[in-house]
Amino acid sequence: MKRNFWSSINNFIKKYHLDAFKDVAIFMIILLFFHFLWRTFVSDIMSVQFISNSAALSARQVFLASQWVLEVLNVKVTTFDELTVGGRLHHNVIYYPENNGFVYVNRSCSGLKQFYQWVILMILYPGPWKHKLWYIPVGLVIVHCVNIFRIVSMTFVTINIPQHWDFMHDYVLRPFFYVVMFGLWVWWNEKFYHKNQESRIKNKSRSFA
Template sequence: MKKISETFHHFKQSRAWQPIKDVLMFAFLLLSFHFIYIFWGNHNFYPFKAQVDQLFIFASDILFNQSVWILQHIFGLDVTTVNQTIYVINHQGTWSYVDVSPGCTSLKQWMHWIFIMVCFRGPIKHKLWYIPLGIVVIHFV
């Protein structure tokens, strides 16, 4: 038992294994947050249901408005919108549409990013700009 304890202590202290430990930590955080999110969603995001619902609506509005702007100004398409649905005429001359619902947002990915960045070790001054910049990158990807 002492040998196992010494081996574990050596592994814990070894800098050569740091990349593997970081990958294992990342995988653990990713999977644990995934199940936490599912559990929390099944319980209607208690006690923050109203705030999470507002955040989903806010994020889907941003996604909808940016999508319409890109289709009109970058791709030059004639776009018709009804509520959160974008209609365009396709190559066959018929209507195609995309419904931008709150489920289309990357809110879960934002939360994953924040959870992982907060839990990983590192200077707080880096996290203060990594986290917001990461959310912007996730949103545009």
């Protein structure tokens, strides 16, 4: 009965040419499931020493790289490894003195969640493992670069349009992570997964010839 159910769904998808929608649905389900799982158990996850230390290390690397980019661009900011603001100690601080603006690169800005999200997506999504073994690390590097771009961009927002800081952080630059991840997934889907499927079908047809 289960086999008939899944075969009828597959037949429906093929009949109405919904393969692309099916692929996007799988992508969205994996990403959203991980997102809600992370949000629900983030305190428990961060209580694991290895994960907490990894987040702190990743945040530090993002901060240092962002600091370097800002120096290259000759942006006049002051950086602090530690700074107490409003009675709270913050790490990895980018400060713009002219309008008293701050960007804190804390553990939640480390990109660690997106690292795990990308790895889980690629492990669960179908495709040839010989390509996954190099594509996953490449994706991690790109996600890390996107995070550096995000912090540098938020610094420019702090300097030029601080009144739009929350909007840019929550609705533009945070979703940008997932736009890039979607682009990486589309490339994987078209260049590796579907090509692998096509080569399998060709090999089967040759064996029956």
